Amino acid sequence: MKRSTTPMSVRVALGFLVVVAILVVLGGLLAPHDPRAQDLNLVGAPPGDGHLLGTDNLGRDVLSRIIAGARPAVVGAALVAVGAVLVGTLLGTLAGFKRGRVDAVISRIVDVGIAVPAVLVAMVVAGVTGGGYAIAVAILIVLFAPYDVRFIRAATLEQRGRGYIEAARTLGRSDRAIIVRHLLPNLRPLVLTYALLDFAYALVALTSLSFLGVGSPPGSSDWGRMLGENLSLLTLNAAATLGPALMLILTATSINLVGDWIQDRFTDDGMARA
Amino acid sequence: MISTQLPSPVREERLGASQLEVSIATHAGATEPLVSGVSLSVAAGEAVAVVGESGSGKTMTARSLVGLLPPGVRADGVIHFDGRDLDAADPRNREPIRGRGISLVLQDPHTMLNPLARAGSQIADGLALAHPDWSKARLREDVIARLAEVGIRDASVADRYVFQLSGGMKQRVAIAAALAQDPDVLIADEPTSALDVITQRDILAKLREVQQQRGMGLLLVTHDLRVAFSICDRVAVFYAGRIVECGPARAIDAAPRHPYSLGLLASEPDLERRVRLSGIPGSVPRAADVLDRCGFADRCPWSTERCTAAAPPLDEVAPGHASACARIAEIGAELERRRREPAPPELEVDPRPASTDLVCEVADARKAFAGGGLLRPRRPVVALDGVSLEVRAGECVGLVGASGSGKTTTARCLLGLEQLTSGRAVVTGIDITRPRALSRRERDAWRRGVQAVFQDPYTSLNPARSIGWTLREALTRRHRAQRDVDAEVASLLERVGLPAAYAARRPAALSGGQRQRVAIARALATEPRLLICDEPVSALDVSVQAEILALLRRVQHETGVAYLFITHDLAVLRQIATRAYVMHEGTVVEHGPVEQLLAEPRHAYTRRLIEATPRAEQGWAG
Numbered sequence: 001m002k003r004s005t006t007p008m009s010v011r012v013a014l015g016f017l018v019v020v021a022i023l024v025v026l027g028g029l030l031a032p033h034d035p036r037a038q039d040l041n042l043v044g045a046p047p048g049d050g051h052l053l054g055t056d057n058l059g060r061d062v063l064s065r066i067i068a069g070a071r072p073a074v075v076g077a078a079l080v081a082v083g084a085v086l087v088g089t090l091l092g093t094l095a096g097f098k099r100g101r102v103d104a105v106i107s108r109i110v111d112v113g114i115a116v117p118a119v120l121v122a123m124v125v126a127g128v129t130g131g132g133y134a135i136a137v138a139i140l141i142v143l144f145a146p147y148d149v150r151f152i153r154a155a156t157l158e159q160r161g162r163g164y165i166e167a168a169r170t171l172g173r174s175d176r177a178i179i180v181r182h183l184l185p186n187l188r189p190l191v192l193t194y195a196l197l198d199f200a201y202a203l204v205a206l207t208s209l210s211f212l213g214v215g216s217p218p219g220s221s222d223w224g225r226m227l228g229e230n231l232s233l234l235t236l237n238a239a240a241t242l243g244p245a246l247m248l249i250l251t252a253t254s255i256n257l258v259g260d261w262i263q264d265r266f267t268d269d270g271m272a273r274a
Numbered sequence: 275m276i277s278t279q280l281p282s283p284v285r286e287e288r289l290g291a292s293q294l295e296v297s298i299a300t301h302a303g304a305t306e307p308l309v310s311g312v313s314l315s316v317a318a319g320e321a322v323a324v325v326g327e328s329g330s331g332k333t334m335t336a337r338s339l340v341g342l343l344p345p346g347v348r349a350d351g352v353i354h355f356d357g358r359d360l361d362a363a364d365p366r367n368r369e370p371i372r373g374r375g376i377s378l379v380l381q382d383p384h385t386m387l388n389p390l391a392r393a394g395s396q397i398a399d400g401l402a403l404a405h406p407d408w409s410k411a412r413l414r415e416d417v418i419a420r421l422a423e424v425g426i427r428d429a430s431v432a433d434r435y436v437f438q439l440s441g442g443m444k445q446r447v448a449i450a451a452a453l454a455q456d457p458d459v460l461i462a463d464e465p466t467s468a469l470d471v472i473t474q475r476d477i478l479a480k481l482r483e484v485q486q487q488r489g490m491g492l493l494l495v496t497h498d499l500r501v502a503f504s505i506c507d508r509v510a511v512f513y514a515g516r517i518v519e520c521g522p523a524r525a526i527d528a529a530p531r532h533p534y535s536l537g538l539l540a541s542e543p544d545l546e547r548r549v550r551l552s553g554i555p556g557s558v559p560r561a562a563d564v565l566d567r568c569g570f571a572d573r574c575p576w577s578t579e580r581c582t583a584a585a586p587p588l589d590e591v592a593p594g595h596a597s598a599c600a601r602i603a604e605i606g607a608e609l610e611r612r613r614r615e616p617a618p619p620e621l622e623v624d625p626r627p628a629s630t631d632l633v634c635e636v637a638d639a640r641k642a643f644a645g646g647g648l649l650r651p652r653r654p655v656v657a658l659d660g661v662s663l664e665v666r667a668g669e670c671v672g673l674v675g676a677s678g679s680g681k682t683t684t685a686r687c688l689l690g691l692e693q694l695t696s697g698r699a700v701v702t703g704i705d706i707t708r709p710r711a712l713s714r715r716e717r718d719a720w721r722r723g724v725q726a727v728f729q730d731p732y733t734s735l736n737p738a739r740s741i742g743w744t745l746r747e748a749l750t751r752r753h754r755a756q757r758d759v760d761a762e763v764a765s766l767l768e769r770v771g772l773p774a775a776y777a778a779r780r781p782a783a784l785s786g787g788q789r790q791r792v793a794i795a796r797a798l799a800t801e802p803r804l805l806i807c808d809e810p811v812s813a814l815d816v817s818v819q820a821e822i823l824a825l826l827r828r829v830q831h832e833t834g835v836a837y838l839f840i841t842h843d844l845a846v847l848r849q850i851a852t853r854a855y856v857m858h859e860g861t862v863v864e865h866g867p868v869e870q871l872l873a874e875p876r877h878a879y880t881r882r883l884i885e886a887t888p889r890a891e892q893g894w895a896g
Contacts, residue, residue, distance in 0.1 A: 005303075163734030164744075167796065170689050171751050172721030181747075185738035268782040270737035 088148020096156025326512030341365030394432025400454025515561025521595030742777030
């Protein structure tokens with residue numbers, strides 16, 4: 001293991017993620033107000049007067065909505081990351097290791113997946129199914145997975161020609177045993193990095209889908225939804241828009257910082273890298 | 275440490291360094307020294323070799339001179355060029371002299387040449403810088419003359435792209451490009467290590483010829499002592515970030531003045547006869563760990579407290595010859611005596627009675643790979659074209675030839691990593707020509723019976739698994755019954771000369787030689803009858819190479835396993851094999867007992883290989 005001290009930026013990022021995690025778990029319990037309670041006498045109020053970050057266009061407390069909004073924003077993105085990386089690892093290692101026909105079929109499917117216009121697909125699917133949070137997550141998994149398949153296939157191709165894989169084949173190990181026992185442990189840092197990248201992209205992408213009406217329903221306190229709905233309040237109460245935006249940016253940045261650090265810290269020479 | 279000024283060369287110094295320190299920034303924000311207190315110089319018309327094993331700091335020293343260090347690495351000290359003193363810490367002061375004053379040739383011509391430009395234009399670029407007034411026609415004329423200078427007489431090469439040239443051609447073009455601005459000094463960092471022996475000799479001979487004709491200074495960085503002695507006037511031996519000995523090539527060859535130099539010389543395999551290889555036990559320490567002591571003390575049979583009390587300075591022991599051994603006055607005579615007395619010969623023929631039992635039989639094997647592709651015609655590439663060979667039980671059979679001759683393809687077919695297109699292959703009594711047709715029992719018996727040791731120790735062990743895990747996996751392939759696997763892992767490690775505690779380590783914590791020992795242990799775990807060694811020592815430093823060869827010999831003696839030993843180096847072949855097959859372009863051109871092959875080669879190709887094998891003699895290359 002390399003000797004190193006954890007850089008300050010990573011410590012701050014880790015600290016921030018811990019805060020986000022607490023918000024996700026406890027959610028509304030920490031909110032000073034009911035995030036759904038409307039006060040139509042106090043619409044678009046600037047920070048102050050019992051509302052630390054002011055109120056939105058229906059007079060709801062912005063701070064409480066940001067706190068309650070952590071769960072839908074983060075859980076959805078996490079599901080997308082896990083789903084896309086699982087599909088990517090399974091198909092990517094199969095294609096890269098088996099080569100031949102298996103590779104050809106998987107790679108063509110991936111090509112199609114990458115070629116389709118994402119926004120169009122999202123809107124068509126939303127139109128047909130009526131949208132919803134689960135649909136938005138499913139769409140993103142389908143849209144993200146092809147990229148993960150490609151990256152993990154490339155890493156597999158690079159590893160499979162190495163001596164340790166050939167030695168395992170010389171020992172008569174089955175393809176499955178080689179993939180599970182030899183290849184995957186070496187792809188681990190890479191897979192983790194892609195999962196974190198997917199997570200950061202998904203945070204933002206779920207916002208876009210909400211904006212297009214595919215994601216969480218109107219009225220829910222999702223960060224992306226708030227960002228869109230409160231745009232008109234920018235001059236009255238900027239915190240209603242900038243607050244959730246800042247949370248999105250900080251979460252995504254922290255995830256990337258931590259991901260890079262994990263890769264640097266826990267990858268031995270010779271393992272696959274991003 | 276105050277080091278004395280290096281013996282000044284008789285001729286005028288062109289490029290030099292005094293008190294050069296190179297260090298790298300670590301994760302923790304500290305710096306770790308890689309090179310410390312190095313002073314050296316190259317005069318006009320002089321060829322100086324910088325010799326050392328991996329991690330000795332030789333490449334960092336060379337790169338400091340031109341101011342091209344990797345990010346995070348910094349140099350301090352003074353660089354001398356053409357009578358001027360330049361601050362080593364500021365690479366920008368070298369910019370105006372790069373190309374015209376100092377030029378650089380690297381090991382891999384791929385990385386030095388622009389893949390999108392034609393060979394000729396890469397040379398013309400340099401020429402145009404030196405002669406801005408030349409016309410296109412004049413440049414073209416000179417490009418062709420300069421290709422001829424490095425031995426390319428075919429003018430059409432100038433119009434080809436890099437990927438259309440062979441490795442040797444690429445390196446020639448790279449050298450011509452480096453020489454285009456007529457530099458005063460050429461730095462060549464392992465310029466021939468990636469090439470096969472025949473090409474290596476041609477290129478070294480050309481390099482020496484050009485250097486002498488032009489009266490240019492040459493700084494040759496190499497790990498190969500034979501190469502250094504054959505074309506250089508002076509040699510600086512690097513060890514753990516310092517120069518331990520520096521002097522005329524002939525003087526060091528005849529009477530080394532440092533125990534490490536002697537150890538390196540004794541590690542060189544001898545082409546003429548089989549000797550008891552000594553090697554140097556242990557491995558090269560990090561420069562940072564031996565700053566205040568002699569870096570070689572732990573591996574030196576003559577070391578005393580004095581050696582570890584302080585770092586010995588590099589002092590002149592004879593005119594133009596310096597040594598950093600604190601005890602050189604006391605042990606100098608013994609070093610010289612040891613160098614003179616020939617290494618004890620090893621028995622030529624293995625004491626085992628000749629067996630008629632075949633462990634491997636290949637008859638008329640052919641292997642063709644599908645070539646061509648989307649835009650190129652589909653034409654199969656023939657890798658093996660009617661290869662026949664056999665290995666008897668307990669025998670060591672060599673397979674020699676240049677890269678691309680089909681040696682490795684033969685091995686891969688025997689290991690089941692490739693399938694023969696036609697012909698027959700029988701291993702340990704099992705016909706493996708069609709691996710898919712084998713029953714499970716036959717396949718298991720074949721897998722256990724034939725194991726392999728690959729060339730690159732850095733990729734042949736799973737980096738994510740411990741050494742113990744790797745060995746346990748191999749052991750469980752032998753029997754599935756419950757046994758004391760941990761005890762067997764320990765005994766395997768002991769057999770290859772590693773402490774049992776290494777089972778808990780990851781490959782990243784091991785040196786190249788140690789990794790190759792583990793790879794050998796893994797191959798022995800299934801108690802194979804045939805071990806296929808594909809260039810097992812060519813990626814290792816010489817001192818380690820000798821130890822691994824000695825280990826392979828001992829293992830064969832103890833277990834009676836047969837080797838199919840693939841190598842491009844005839845001197846290595848001489849040390850280990852009793853019979854050999856010489857391969858050229860997919861066919862076996864000659865085979866017989868090694869002694870006879872080397873003494874009376876019948877095929878012209880075998881003769882060329884023998885002539886091209888590096889010898890530590892002046893005149894071997896031009």
